[in-house]
Amino acid sequence: MDQVITETKTNAAPSITPDQLDMLVEEADRAKMKAYAPYSKFRVGAALLAEDGTIYSGANVENSSYGLTVCAERSTIFHAVSNGVRAFQAIVVTTDISESFVYPCGACRQVMSEFGNFDVYCLRPNGKVSRTTLADLIPFAFSPSDLSKGQ
Amino acid sequence: MDQVITETKTNAAPSITPDQLDMLVEEADRAKMKAYAPYSKFRVGAALLAEDGTIYSGANVENSSYGLTVCAERSTIFHAVSNGVRAFQAIVVTTDISESFVYPCGACRQVMSEFGNFDVYCLRPNGKVSRTTLADLIPFAFSPSDLSKGQ
Amino acid sequence: MDQVITETKTNAAPSITPDQLDMLVEEADRAKMKAYAPYSKFRVGAALLAEDGTIYSGANVENSSYGLTVCAERSTIFHAVSNGVRAFQAIVVTTDISESFVYPCGACRQVMSEFGNFDVYCLRPNGKVSRTTLADLIPFAFSPSDLSKGQ
Amino acid sequence: MDQVITETKTNAAPSITPDQLDMLVEEADRAKMKAYAPYSKFRVGAALLAEDGTIYSGANVENSSYGLTVCAERSTIFHAVSNGVRAFQAIVVTTDISESFVYPCGACRQVMSEFGNFDVYCLRPNGKVSRTTLADLIPFAFSPSDLSKGQ
Numbered sequence A, B, C, D: 001m002d003q004v005i006t007e008t009k010t011n012a013a014p015s016i017t018p019d020q021l022d023m024l025v026e027e028a029d030r031a032k033m034k035a036y037a038p039y040s041k042f043r044v045g046a047a048l049l050a051e052d053g054t055i056y057s058g059a060n061v062e063n064s065s066y067g068l069t070v071c072a073e074r075s076t077i078f079h080a081v082s083n084g085v086r087a088f089q090a091i092v093v094t095t096d097i098s099e100s101f102v103y104p105c106g107a108c109r110q111v112m113s114e115f116g117n118f119d120v121y122c123l124r125p126n127g128k129v130s131r132t133t134l135a136d137l138i139p140f141a142f143s144p145s146d147l148s149k150g151q
């Protein structure tokens, strides 16, 4: 099914084609099925397109000590970075929530922004998509250059 | 010393008076002196004004396993919430960086936004202050209501 | 009520007196009442005795993004360290679980062990107490000295 | 090169063969090369053998906000669990530290123990290996069953 971008929360132009979006949505949906979410029952999947064209995917992994839970977005980017990738074009995030769009949590925004700015697509199960960017999601981000100034 | 608000990154009106800001800055500076930052050498202090007028403060506490480090903003809000407080007016964050403003990381934005919207003041050692709000720092925040929709 | 140490999971001698234990239990129970645990409904309180005799307390503070939750033990030690304290005698942890003892999660063990070894008392609501130490709870701990070797 | 198990910190019998250990060490070393560790300069790699025979690997991924850093062990297990795997035989962890063994941090012990008990092999660059188990590294672990008792 072709995805429909029904909301745009950024002034930037899209970084990927509709075909690439379809492919990422498929991967994110597949990843969601494998989420380990026994505590929240809130399954999330993500698919990340690297600059070199490779796609990485991941799901949320919860823990009985809630604070050790990881979201799908971070799970995915940790996997990609562990493979030596440091530059990205877009991430797609999918949940089971139909009635509204759900955007990444602040921790995931921070972890993704360590690797620059890229597109973020949030997907509802009914195929609706909201498009934005990391720069829009975490303005004035705390960044590697801030850290070095303080040292 | 009276603080000078030299930058404003929000359309909202200030939530506190100049005298309250001075008091919070003093507390945040005092907390910064007690930071445990042997790894980054990056000391941060924070002071948080609750709706009931009480002030809570905290500093960053690092760990040899970097991922277990907590920032000053979270250290402070955890302390306040542990005391039963759930509503806040403003937080002041202070570092040792003079050349630019440093804003809270994404994890701290998320943790603070669990308790609604309030003013965020970022302070440079030279007395310059940037004023913004949580709502501006974490637009489309993932929130308690999102979680319940997914369950 | 005098606490009864019904289990001992360490070979080390107790670091505190029965009166000190009673005082810490009272503080931990009081902190538990203020826990912010809307997601797990699992309230935890902690009280920490510093080497200088001061007592710090805290509770768990959860987040709609589960991974940003903090446990009572970390909440408490972050508060104490933010106050400049770096050396501790004992921590008491209390929950609502009667049927068995609950020990700190791995993240809390790591954060506490950054500041050396001290006694850990886990309390059931029925007054039963299990006594152990951090060194017993996190053998071969990853420590500040490990980090410096790698750098 | 065949690995030599020079230290054993558990009473349990090994869960894998020397050939399997060699294979895991190779994968963990390869992963270490891709670590993103600009802040600590402390590179770590891990390789995880699932019950079904598949191997997953990962490295540490740091963040300018130190608290959002993930260790190699967690990076690896998040990747495996995101692939639907829930049962494991052994993990190998490798660093650049020759003079002593380095064991997983408390957060990683907790995250791994969510999925039961398995062997942990810590490797020095000189080929020396220390063998232990999760059950030995995190005694009286906080577990899924504890959480459900409190609810």
Ligand SMILES: [Zn+2]
Binding pocket: A071, A072, A073, A074, A104, A105, A106, A107, A108, A109, C065
């Ligand atoms: Zn997240």
Ligand SMILES: [Zn+2]
Binding pocket: B071, B072, B073, B074, B104, B105, B106, B107, B108, B109, D065
């Ligand atoms: Zn932060």
Ligand SMILES: [Zn+2]
Binding pocket: A065, C071, C072, C073, C074, C104, C105, C106, C107, C108, C109
């Ligand atoms: Zn904990």
Ligand SMILES: [Zn+2]
Binding pocket: B065, D071, D072, D073, D074, D104, D105, D106, D107, D108, D109
């Ligand atoms: Zn770790």
